[in-house]
Amino acid sequence: DVKVTQSSRYLVKRTGEKVFLECVQDMDHENMFWYRQDPGLGLRLIYFSYDVKMKEKGDIPEGYSVSREKKERFSLILESASTNQTSMYLCASSLSAGGLKTQYFGPGTRLLVL
Amino acid sequence: DQQVKQNSPSLSVQEGRISILNCDYTNSMFDYFLWYKKYPAEGPTFLISISSIKDKNEDGRFTVFLNKSAKHLSLHIVPSQPGDSAVYFCAATGLGGATNKLIFGTGTLLAVQP
Known part of the structure; x- marks a missing residue:
């Protein structure tokens, strides 16, 4: 079974703080993704990575950065948290091969920025 | 511009009856479609998928139908059970590249009444 874990289930941060969300997968997947889920908006892609040290912007990258130093780990960084970044953050992984x-x-991290 | 649309934000069904969740897409390049189920405070779990070379795929109580000419897919759940109550997201991919980025709809909240 594929297992994707996220470092925290719930986080409360203050405006302006730097926030790190960590994601680890144990299935040697090449691709990793960060989404945020907001009511009525579905899942929106923030950033993704197709290999170590490689990253690409998704649909809503503003205010976020990412880091992928190891294949199994993909971190999402909020450089200076703002209240409009209060959301559910979801990490995902997938293989590149074939079909x-x-x-x-992962289970998601619910972030509240005060 | 929403490339994958779920026009019904919610659906209520009696236990034992059929649930039909609908999804429309606009991009004819999509060639693979997936349904995910999401409980509150959990990450989405993969439910069923279909390739564009098929028009139907079945897995137990779940069947996905694809109508390429209408750019429409639907998920049928028969019989519906209270444990099926969740948000259902459809997703599409096939726009090229190895990362298989998914484009998600906004979700439909299914409530199965006992």
Whole structure:
């Protein structure tokens, strides 16, 4: 079974703080993704990575950065948290090979920025 | 511009009856479609998928139908159970590249009444 874990289930931070969200997968997947989920907006892609040290912007990268130093770990960084970044953050991973296009998600981190 | 649309934000069904969740897409380049189920405070879990070379895929109580000419897919759950109550997201991919980025709809909240 694919396992994707996220470092925290719930976080409360203050405006202006730097926030780190960590994601680890144990299935040697090449691709990793960060999404945020907000009511009525579905899942929106923030950043993704297709290899170590490689990253690409998704649909809403503003205010975020990412780091992928090891294949199994993908970190999302909020450089200076703002209240509009209060959301559910979801990490996912997938293989690159063949027709295997399913993404597997972690449990999510619910972030509240005060 | 929303490339994957779920026009029904919510659906209520009696236990034992059929649930039909709908999804429309606009991009004819999509060639693979997935359904995910999400409980509150958890990450989405993969449910079922379908390739564009098929028009139906079945897995137990879950069946996905694809109508390429109408750019429409639907998820049928028969019989519906209270444990099926969740948000259902459809997603599409196939725009090229090895990362298999998924484009998600906004979700439909299914409530199965006992």
